[in-house]
Every structure is written in C-alpha cells, then in structure tokens.
Amino acid sequence: MQNRYEGRSVLLTGVAGDIGRTYLHQFVEAGAYVVATDLQDAADTGQSAVDEANSLGTGKAVFVPADITAADDMDKAVRTAADAFGRLDALVNNAAIYQGLGPKRPLTELTEQDWERVLRVNVVGTWQAIRAAAPALRAGGGGRIVNIASVVSRNGAAGFAHYVASKAAVEGLTRAAARELGAAGTTVNAVSPGLVDDTGSRAVNTDEYMERVAATRSIPRAMLPTDLVSAVMWLAGPDSGFVSGQTVIVDGGGVFA
Numbered sequence: 001m002q003n004r005y006e007g008r009s010v011l012l013t014g015v016a017g018d019i020g021r022t023y024l025h026q027f028v029e030a031g032a033y034v035v036a037t038d039l040q041d042a043a044d045t046g047q048s049a050v051d052e053a054n055s056l057g058t059g060k061a062v063f064v065p066a067d068i069t070a071a072d073d074m075d076k077a078v079r080t081a082a083d084a085f086g087r088l089d090a091l092v093n094n095a096a097i098y099q100g101l102g103p104k105r106p107l108t109e110l111t112e113q114d115w116e117r118v119l120r121v122n123v124v125g126t127w128q129a130i131r132a133a134a135p136a137l138r139a140g141g142g143g144r145i146v147n148i149a150s151v152v153s154r155n156g157a158a159g160f161a162h163y164v165a166s167k168a169a170v171e172g173l174t175r176a177a178a179r180e181l182g183a184a185g186t187t188v189n190a191v192s193p194g195l196v197d198d199t200g201s202r203a204v205n206t207d208e209y210m211e212r213v214a215a216t217r218s219i220p221r222a223m224l225p226t227d228l229v230s231a232v233m234w235l236a237g238p239d240s241g242f243v244s245g246q247t248v249i250v251d252g253g254g255v256f257a
C-alpha cells in the first residue's frame, strides 16, 4: 500500500475521532494529500491530528473546519483540495454522530429530535459530502467514494435504533450513488466496521458488552481502528476501479451477510 497514494488527494471527514485520526495518519504516511475535516468545536483535536500526521510521512494534510450537514462548508472543503493540491481523487465519509449518541436507550424512549439529529448528520451529511465532491472527482477522471456504515445495520444492536437505521440508510445511499455516479467513472462503496475498541465505543457501551462482542467473533479479540485501514485504503485507492456499490464488512468475522 505504501506510496500508492503519492500525488493523490483525499477529502476525509471526522478526523477528530479515534478512527478518523487513524485513517488520516495512514493516508499521509502513504503519501496522500489530505483535506481533513471535523466540526469547528473539534478543531483543536482535528488540528493536532493533522500536525501529528504531517510529522509522519511523505504526504501532507490540512485541517478545514466543516460541518458535513452544511453545503457551504463542504463546498469549501472541496475547493481547498483543488486550491491546495490541484485535484480530488477520493472522499472518505467517516464523520457521524456516534460517540455523541449518549447512553443506549430503548426505542420507545427516543424522541423525534433524537431521530432528526442522527439522520441529519449520518445520512443527510453523508449525501451532502457526496454532492459537494462528485464534480471534482469527475473532473479528475472519476475517483472514489468510501462511506462508513456499521455492522449494527445487520445485527440490529439494541439501544440506538436511530443510529442503526442511519447506517442502513448509508448502505442504501452507497448503492444509489454507485448507480448514478458510475458513468463518470466514480466508484462508491461502503466499509462496515464492527465494534471498535475506541473512545467512541467506550462512551456508549459497557466494558462487559465490549468484551462479550469481542469474544463472539470468528477472530475473538478486540477490534482496533487500524483493523479498518487496509479496506478503506483499498476502496479509496487506485486498485479498486471495478468495485462499486459494495459494502465490505470488517469485524473479525462477527456478522456474515
């Protein structure tokens, strides 16, 4: 994988989270030029992730504060790729409300506001980033879009029905975008992670639940953010040009679907 990203430009959202930061480091280490985004409220953490990445490798990253639900913000992030790096080759739609879900609750206790917030960010925001990036990807010859789903849409994990539904919608959006953007040469795929042992998961799950899920995998161990890197980098990179509309589950063989 090393150096396959030299000269390639990637727009990556949600870099202030543990998983986004891991993707960012790996992309820059592989030589990519990365426009790294997160909310203004998370700008300090996002900027530190970018500073760390820039000390690692041959590529380069810049931080742009951007709310994925705001059209202007996403247009600005895409323009930054063109201005700073001259092109855009891939969008990795990693930002979502996950850690911010708070404690698990029965679906009978969710409010309409809970639903609207989660669907707005996880679904509308994912679309907003695709909308903004599609013309720049097309202009560069097609490009790649990788959306981050979740195995919860397959196993129906109890306690956050709105989040489960939002990630099922991300898979549907992935297929629709693959159909619509394919003629321009753009591939659109999803990576569906299992339960990752990171700050986000520890905020919304008990230690006992984390251990139980890890033990039921075919590969019975905790999943780390680094376990996701090769699938994301393959689908966002030059070698996956005839793969589109797919969801790749990366969860140590927990869910088979």
Ligand SMILES: NC(=O)c1ccc[n+]([C@@H]2O[C@H](COP(=O)([O-])OP(=O)(O)OC[C@H]3O[C@@H](n4cnc5c(N)ncnc54)[C@H](O)[C@@H]3O)[C@@H](O)[C@H]2O)c1
Binding pocket: 013, 014, 015, 016, 017, 018, 019, 020, 037, 038, 039, 042, 066, 067, 068, 069, 093, 094, 095, 096, 097, 098, 099, 100, 121, 125, 148, 149, 150, 151, 192, 193, 194, 195, 196, 197, 198, 199, 200, 201
């Ligand atoms: N951690 C897991 O176990 C797990 C499992 C399956 C899927 N995922 C998915 O992987 C991705 C990363 O997960 P994580 O654990 O790092 O989550 P996280 O909650 O720690 O990080 C998500 C990041 O997205 C940002 N974000 C939230 N709303 C935003 C908005 N409107 N605009 C821009 N940025 C926004 C947050 O500020 C945060 O930095 C998410 O899409 C999550 O749903 C995580």
